[in-house]
Amino acid sequence: MLPSPVSSNRRGTSQHLRTFSSSDLKRALSLLRARSRFTNLSIIILGGCFCVSFLYNLAFIFSSSSPSLVAYTPPQSILSIIARNSTLENLSHLVIVPGHAIWTGTQPDQVLDEDRWTLEEYQRGGGSYRISAFVEHIRRGVEITLQDDTSLLIFSGGQTRLQSTTTEAESYMRLAKSLGLFHPDSEQTHREPYFLRATTETYALDSYQNFLFSLARFHEITGRYPLQVTIVGYEMKRRRFEELHRTAVRFPAHQFEYVGIEPTASEEAARIGEVKNGYAPYKLDLYGCHDFLLAKRLARNPFLRFHSYHTSAPELRGLLEWCPDDARMVYDGPLPWDIYE
Template identity: 50%
Template sequence: MLPFPVAFSSRTDSRTRHYRSTRDVLLTRARITNLGFLLLAGFAALSFLLNLWHYFTDLTTYEPQDGRGPYSAPRGIWETLQRDKSLEEIDHLVMVPGHAIWKGMSVEERLDEDQWVLEPYQRGGGRISAFFAHIVGGAELAREDEHSLLVFSGGQTRPSSTTTEAESYMRLASVSDILPSSYSSSALRATTENYALDSYQNLLFSIARFHEYTGRWPSKISIVGYEFKRRRFTELHRAALRWPADRFDYIGIDADGDTELARQGELQNGYLLYTQDTYGCHDTLLSKRRARNPSMRFHPYYSSAPALGPLLNWCPGRAEGGQTAVYPGPLPWDHGTAFGRDS
């Protein structure tokens, strides 16, 4: 402890001790040893580190009461979540990727192009009937398997819309009365993934959303989408995530009529681009993502699915072996025992 400087009266005949003013005390020089300085510095450093650890631990991790491991999210978020018990049996992800935004209110408007926010090339050719067929196909598949979760995936991709592709698909499925529910409870076995900006993100983000919704990883994935996009999902996106082929299924439904033009467009503007940029994070594919994000949305999956954080951030370049280098890190589905509940 530092000495507290004091002074006594200069009068030799006074027995009363007089203390200096606070100002004088603070301005008076004090001697301190090197050991004392080091001790004080050490205590200050230790206090700073403890406070820093306490701050970040309290802010970024939370240990749920169900024993499923810590999450990288503030406690205030996870304390608001209460999953239905029936979700503990869910292990099958059924995903429907979005392609447009439905703005109608009744099921009778499902095939009215004026009730859809469409790109010019999407008008005509029976495309919106294909969109609805994807929705119905995904719902039917989910209803057939009581252990499945239906996920509509697609972000707020149009500047003229205030909703997402996924939310609009979910709303259309709801007014059509085709959404699956749990047999053992009132829990709805359907949800939305509202941030994907392309097909690769449709798949990856839906896995993350499945985990966010159920607290588990899926053991099987089924996708209901365009038949002409089958190879993109099964050969490229699945392989980019290193997802096991025997746990992956694709149900293809194309629009009525001639699809040759659509197949050629898919080859040039989709499949071949991903063969050169596996994770869609460079040049043309990155520009597409930016153009489809006019509302500046960003996903929460670094927090709700932290095991996928490195994969979510993976964008290989020259240093990693080129733009087609497959993510080399560990993934929750690397081993069959990793499926299901977090360890």
């Protein structure tokens, strides 16, 4: 058979192309448009997710310096075992007694026995006058608390001695109970009734942490932060607390009181030592997180204990972590007591 004429073949091909163009072109264009809409929507969704993720991570990174960026709620495993006493929720006055040593005794007649105290070497050999100052700090702290129904007494001090299995704070509480200080009008018994408005803070390793950690512990107990703070300690440490520690935590001066009590035979060497080893180093390192003061904290933490206040007092996370390169720079983030000013 002879092949079809060229002109006839071209017409068939041309007609076929026209048929393809007219039937499929609209469908192809529609499909392209649909893909375009889908692609644009995907880009918008992915972009939105990226922005949310970026902002959340940014907030998390800076949450230590700006706690208000992220509202923190402790996990349910913690909340399920916390039931605050409703009578403590309206307390507003924090009374702090910082610890200086650990009492290992159990009976009232052992209170002034130096062998019943776990002491630093420089604290030994001075007779009972130094120990009597510790006891007087405890007595005065209890007295102030009993005189104010809105107060919570916190004995503060960690497990700072390798020779002891207890903390400074717990030993102070045990001493107060042994002497019957919380119930002075009742008969002395071996089982003194429980006093609700006194507790311990068992992580502090120095005087700055005595102050800061007690503020956090007050929040753990009451669910709020104190309106007023009273600290009972050595008179020679007054400047350290009033001028340096109070400034470091930015607590209002008009709502802060320091009650100073010295041993009956105060040593000049002790006062010189306070300036050299306490006031002067903190003046240069306001938060105690560099070199000399940091080394002291490390030496006082032989059992590797660490606190829970990032969880229980999240408003203080920025302050808890504040350690600027300029060691005298005051923390500039938000604090719960800013409203008191």
